[in-house]
Amino acid sequence: MIVLTTFDADDTVLAALRAGAGGFLLKDAPPARIVEAVCRVAAGEPILAPAITRRLLERTTAEAGAHTRARGALAALTPREHAVALAVGHGDTNAQIAETLHVSVATVKAHLTRILARLQLSNRTQLALLVHDAGLL
Structure with missing residues (x-):
């Protein structure tokens, strides 16, 4: 499952991932990126919008600190x-x-x-x- 939304709040992303989403993209993603995401998630690879990945890494690092x-x-x-x-x-x-x-x-x-x-x-x-x-x- 891929979540495609305009809301990229950390809690929304984490809730979707906990619910089993294999991908999380924002609606402003180019169509080619959405198609690529569908293919990658279908192949078992997770995919996140780059901005979300960066924020989650920062949050994880801060929490670890x-x-x-x-x-x-x-x-x-x-x-x-x-x-x-x-x-x-x-x-x-x-x-x-x-x-x-x-x-x-x-x-x-x-x-x-x-x-x-x-x-x-x-x-x-x-x-x-x-x-x-x-x-x-």
Whole structure:
């Protein structure tokens, strides 16, 4: 299947590819390019409009960089701080974290204060996003 559209938003492209599209072209593609795409997709080769390919490569590279940076930042934490960070990433409250780790809520708060300071973050939402970017959820 080839998607031929005027919309080249990244989410639209990714949704089409996830749905099984073998090609994604914009309607302004020359007719010869569309025919070539049909032949190539029929032969099992994927095809994307050049502008889309460039954007997806940039997005993938940016996401890989964010993943690497997030993992590096979290590697600076102690094992206990890492466990607290993961729990925050899962959306646990301080009380839930304390119960899981068998420590007091005050201890959890102290860990969070050190984690946020060490990682130069302002709040637990930023910490949760960092855990997500690291691929740990």
